[in-house]
Amino acid sequence: MTEPKNSIICPVCGKTAKRLPIHVNPLYRCDECGFLSSDENVVNISYGDPRSASLSNLYPHEFILYGLYPTTNLSEKQITCPSMESFLQGLKIQDKDLQNIFMRNYSGMAAYKMSAILNDWKDSQTLWFNGVPYNRYSDEYTELITKAYDALFETNVIFREIVLPKFKGKILIHTTGKDDRSDTVLTEEEFRYQLNRLMKRL
């Protein structure tokens, strides 16, 4: 995992919440609205923390994406991903057959650990799915990510019925997430948006 940041976007008001240097564990405070990350209502999502690991993209919540392969072969019209990270990292692979193998077979942590050698997309700011290019800043890309999170919600009953309800009403943050869209396939803000959106579907 990367180092905690010096500041995060305040999940309450959208201003900057600064890291307080006196604490070993990352602690953030927003001077604008008083948000404090140590509040018991705040969950800092981390795969290394058993209290929040099950919300991490690295967690092995298997899910099925349907209807994405325009083919007459029914078995190819869906893809089963072992975790969200498998899907997200796989978007960096242009060749659709190699991507398919990657997304179906590489676990969250295995996929995450390949992120550093899958960095070519940053030059073109283009991600790929099933042979179709997606500009990182396009609405179509956001819709693709949204479709994947909806698939996680709809096809993984444990994630939907056990995990998400546990965190309903909590303020979610992810202090190791990146903020720059050109540097990551999913920013902290995009990640929070997707989870908060799914919470509202409960």
Ligand SMILES: [Zn+2]
């Ligand atoms: Zn704030």
